[in-house]
Amino acid sequence: MSMFYIHQTVCVSAQKTNGVINLDDIQPINDNKLQAIEPNYDDIPPAMYRRMGRAVRLASGAALPLLNTLTFNGIVIGTANGGLEDCIKFLNQIVDYSEGKLTPTNFVQSTTNAIASQLAFFSANKGYNNTHVHRGLAFENAALDVAMMLNEFPDNSYLLGGVDEISAYQYNIESLAGSYKKESIASADLYTSKTTGSIPGDGCTMFAVSKQKVGAAAKLKAIGTIHTNKVEEVTQYMNHFVTKNLGSDTINLFLSGENGDNRHLPYYTACKNIVPNVAVERFKHLCGEYATASSFALWLACYKIKTSNLKNVLIYNNFRGEQHSFMLVENA
Amino acid sequence: MSRIFVTGIGIISPLGDTLSLNHTALKQGVCGISTLQLIHSNFAGKLPVGEIKTETNTLKEKLKVKETGYTRNSLLALHAFMDAINDSKLSNEEITSHNTALIGANSVGGMCLTDELYKDANSKSQGSEYLSSYDGGSVTLAIQQRYSMRGIINTINTACSSSANSIMYGARLIQNGLATRAIVGGSDSLAKYTINGFNSLYILSDEICRPFDSERKGLNLAEGAAFLVLESEETIGNKKAYAELTGYCNANDAFHPSSISENADGPFLAMQGALQKANLQPNQIDFINTHGTATENNDEAESKAMLRLFEKVPAFASTKSNIGHTLGAAGAIEAVYSILNLTEQEVYQSLNYKNPIQTIGLVPVTAYTKLPINHVLSNSFGFGGNCSSLIFSKA
Amino acid sequence: MEKATLKQQLKEQIIQFLNLTTFKPEDIKDDQPLFGEGLGLDSIDSLELIALLDRIYGIKINDPKEGRKILVDVNTMVAYIQQHRTK
Numbered sequence: 180m181s182m183f184y185i186h187q188t189v190c191v192s193a194q195k196t197n198g199v200i201n202l203d204d205i206q207p208i209n210d211n212k213l214q215a216i217e218p219n220y221d222d223i224p225p226a227m228y229r230r231m232g233r234a235v236r237l238a239s240g241a242a243l244p245l246l247n248t249l250t251f252n253g254i255v256i257g258t259a260n261g262g263l264e265d266c267i268k269f270l271n272q273i274v275d276y277s278e279g280k281l282t283p284t285n286f287v288q289s290t291t292n293a294i295a296s297q298l299a300f301f302s303a304n305k306g307y308n309n310t311h312v313h314r315g316l317a318f319e320n321a322a323l324d325v326a327m328m329l330n331e332f333p334d335n336s337y338l339l340g341g342v343d344e345i346s347a348y349q350y351n352i353e354s355l356a357g358s359y360k361k362e363s364i365a366s367a368d369l370y371t372s373k374t375t376g377s378i379p380g381d382g383c384t385m386f387a388v389s390k391q392k393v394g395a396a397a398k399l400k401a402i403g404t405i406h407t408n409k410v411e412e413v414t415q416y417m418n419h420f421v422t423k424n425l426g427s428d429t430i431n432l433f434l435s436g437e438n439g440d441n442r443h444l445p446y447y448t449a450c451k452n453i454v455p456n457v458a459v460e461r462f463k464h465l466c467g468e469y470a471t472a473s474s475f476a477l478w479l480a481c482y483k484i485k486t487s488n489l490k491n492v493l494i495y496n497n498f499r500g501e502q503h504s505f506m507l508v509e510n511a
Numbered sequence: 512m513s514r515i516f517v518t519g520i521g522i523i524s525p526l527g528d529t530l531s532l533n534h535t536a537l538k539q540g541v542c543g544i545s546t547l548q549l550i551h552s553n554f555a556g557k558l559p560v561g562e563i564k565t566e567t568n569t570l571k572e573k574l575k576v577k578e579t580g581y582t583r584n585s586l587l588a589l590h591a592f593m594d595a596i597n598d599s600k601l602s603n604e605e606i607t608s609h610n611t612a613l614i615g616a617n618s619v620g621g622m623c624l625t626d627e628l629y630k631d632a633n634s635k636s637q638g639s640e641y642l643s644s645y646d647g648g649s650v651t652l653a654i655q656q657r658y659s660m661r662g663i664i665n666t667i668n669t670a671c672s673s674s675a676n677s678i679m680y681g682a683r684l685i686q687n688g689l690a691t692r693a694i695v696g697g698s699d700s701l702a703k704y705t706i707n708g709f710n711s712l713y714i715l716s717d718e719i720c721r722p723f724d725s726e727r728k729g730l731n732l733a734e735g736a737a738f739l740v741l742e743s744e745e746t747i748g749n750k751k752a753y754a755e756l757t758g759y760c761n762a763n764d765a766f767h768p769s770s771i772s773e774n775a776d777g778p779f780l781a782m783q784g785a786l787q788k789a790n791l792q793p794n795q796i797d798f799i800n801t802h803g804t805a806t807e808n809n810d811e812a813e814s815k816a817m818l819r820l821f822e823k824v825p826a827f828a829s830t831k832s833n834i835g836h837t838l839g840a841a842g843a844i845e846a847v848y849s850i851l852n853l854t855e856q857e858v859y860q861s862l863n864y865k866n867p868i869q870t871i872g873l874v875p876v877t878a879y880t881k882l883p884i885n886h887v888l889s890n891s892f893g894f895g896g897n898c899s900s901l902i903f904s905k906a
Numbered sequence: 907m908e909k910a911t912l913k914q915q916l917k918e919q920i921i922q923f924l925n926l927t928t929f930k931p932e933d934i935k936d937d938q939p940l941f942g943e944g945l946g947l948d949s950i951d952s953l954e955l956i957a958l959l960d961r962i963y964g965i966k967i968n969d970p971k972e973g974r975k976i977l978v979d980v981n982t983m984v985a986y987i988q989q990h991r992t993k
Binding site: 180254259260263266267269270271272273274277278280281282283286287289290291292293295296297299300302303304305306307308309310311312313314316317320323324326327328330331348349351352353354355356404405406407412501 | 553554609622633634636637638645646647651655656660661663666668683684686687688689703707708710711712761762763765766894
């Protein structure tokens with residue numbers, strides 16, 4: 180099934196990826212986090228801004244430049260934890276006020292589809308609207324969703340986004356679960372770390388996508404996903420994905436989602452070994468680890484294709500060593 | 512594009528834990544709404560809800576779940592999933608195939624464990640067994656892991672339209688050649704979180720809900736789950752099909768976070784789009800399973816949308832009058848009920864109705880009736896203006 | 907409590923409760939309509955203000971429609987608070 184062309188993009192991340200892009204001036208891990216640089220919020224009416232949790236703010240700030248200049252037939256978002264901060268705030272109210280008179284804003288903002296619906300509201304967009312929340316493959320499913328809509332309506336264009344927030348509460352839960360490094364770590368040492376855990380990140384990446392080749396920045400040629408914790412099943416899947424979508428073509432760049440967690444390294448090493456002569460780069464020292472980090476990777480792939488004149492980029496990412504995705508991005 | 516058929520159904524609701532029990536209860540006009548019992552809350556003993564009167568531990572034992580981290584939501588989903596795959600007689604090879612998709616939906620995730628979540632999120636604990644069970648994806652992942660599923664797996668959360676959207680997504684996967692079969696549906700369990708959330712919006716009724724009635728006061732929250740097995744005409748073989756999914760559409764009202772606009776553009780566009788997809792005229796719809804939550808806003812708005820679209824509004828009812836509003840599970844549960852309209856050629860009484868909405872004048876089905884039914888439209892309209900409509904047709 | 911003090915306090919509380927970060931108390935006129943054209947609040951804000959009245963002043967309003975009759979502007983809110991407060 181053919182995918183789509185990517186036109187305009189906005190990337191809000193811990194790096195200078197929004198506005199004037201400068202990936203040479205790498206923003207390091209700070210306090211063991213890679214928190215996104217908040218975008219400009221001038222375009223958000225204060226009456227709406229005041230209610231927004233971080234994920235909705237980041238998504239609004241990222242999407243508005245696109246919503247204000249382009250027309251879309253629908254909006255599809257992938258987010259695993261969007262709204263969790265508001266969720267816990269409401270939960271705290273339930274406990275603090277013993278289920279008494281509670282204020283609804285936190286509750287309404289805590290629903291994961293608050294993001295997609297806010298964006299629809301900004302642009303009076305009555306088209307297709309969906310929110311995928313499948314943890315480490317939330318963004319990939321959102322992309323597949325858009326691809327299928329474009330197959331059915333080839334003249335349409337869609338706003339596709341991936342967003343997740345670091346909230347204090349989410350951080351607590353993930354810390355207890357052992358997702359993050361207990362020791363301090365610098366960006367330069369992330370990939371040689373011998374310990375478990377990674378560095379949390381957050382951010383939002385938005386893509387204007389359609390079937391139009393003219394003027395496109397890149398093409399998302401194929402996406403493949405698999406749930407497994409067996410390395411051999413991942414490599415088997417990768418072989419099948421590469422054969423099916425690349426044939427005898429070579430890969431210019433292998434963009435790896437290694438995150439410094441030594442438990443997940445075997446998957447990345449095994450996949451890298453399938454393409455031994457291909458240049459390898461990593462991206463989680465730039466954006467941190469979060470469920471929809473693959474949306475950052477897709478943006479980075481488009482950026483590298485354009486600035487380094489690459490033919491293609493193969494992205495491999497996994498979340499917690501259980502949800503794996505491959506994305507093949509090509510020069511348009 | 513491939514035709515999509517429903518070959519398996521699993522459902523658990525306040526009307527019972529089998530399709531047969533649900534059918535009998537609907538026929539008899541049973542109301543499964545009762546007083547909240549199983550949750551420790553100030554609302555217990557007071558609030559009318561559609562509660563499944565099976566304790567979580569009992570569900571766990573029944574389903575032989577020994578793994579940690581299973582929430583009530585996951586258990587309800589698993590219950591319905593197991594019945595659906597058995598009903599469709601799927602083999603282990605088929606379930607684990609790369610060509611079998613699993614698309615779940617829910618709005619509560621693991622937040623039914625309100626107390627554990629509070630402690631874990633506020634670092635007041637060493638970490639409960641549920642640390643990875645709070646997000647929406649955890650419910651679908653629990654099933655994926657148990658059955659070692661290797662195809663496309665996904666979870667959708669668009670509030671009250673979630674499982675209607677998961678049904679659509681699964682159908683699309685088949686029609687785009689990304690899956691040969693899709694097990695689709697949704698679940699939600701009652702939770703202190705949602706009870707308090709809806710209460711803060713003043714849309715809960717302190718009485719049993721009365722969809723489309725002039726004196727309606729709001730909705731009753733409920734819990735349940737339903738999964739359907741979707742297969743294409745190419746792979747269905749000799750299997751009996753319950754119904755065909757002929758139309759579907761999602762549109763957005765783009766008006767307000769928790770209410771529908773006066774013109775009801777979202778509902779209108781969703782229903783119209785589903786008809787277009789099914790290549791049907793409005794007058795070919797024999798029955799509408801409405802969203803019908805019994806809130807002041809929804810029932811009036813939905814009625815207006817129906818009047819805009821249909822020259823003569825067909826027979827309609829709200830099964831939320833039988834079970835309440837199951838949130839993320841509603842789309843799938845009501846899809847099952849719509850399929851019963853088709854397989855049994857009958858419609859069920861919309862309960863607790865006395866008088867029409869004054870400015871509207873529409874009257875729902877008021878008694879169990881045998882009726883020739885070829886096409887049923889099922890609506891699910893969620894928070895954030897997310898509106899979805901499905902059309903099922905006689906197979 | 908003196909009316910003027912209560913008005914000032916209420917304005918600060920409204921700003922805080924509704925997170926009106928771009929407003930200062932002096933920006934809210936006593937007779938400026940809270941909803942519609944004036945301050946531009948919406949139905950969710952009205953529910954927030956009902957919660958404010960309960961939490962800070964111990965006033966219980968169970969019907970949001972009745973609540974809107976009280977939540978017209980700062981003047982009407984203050985008058986109601988002075989009459990019905992239990993805290």
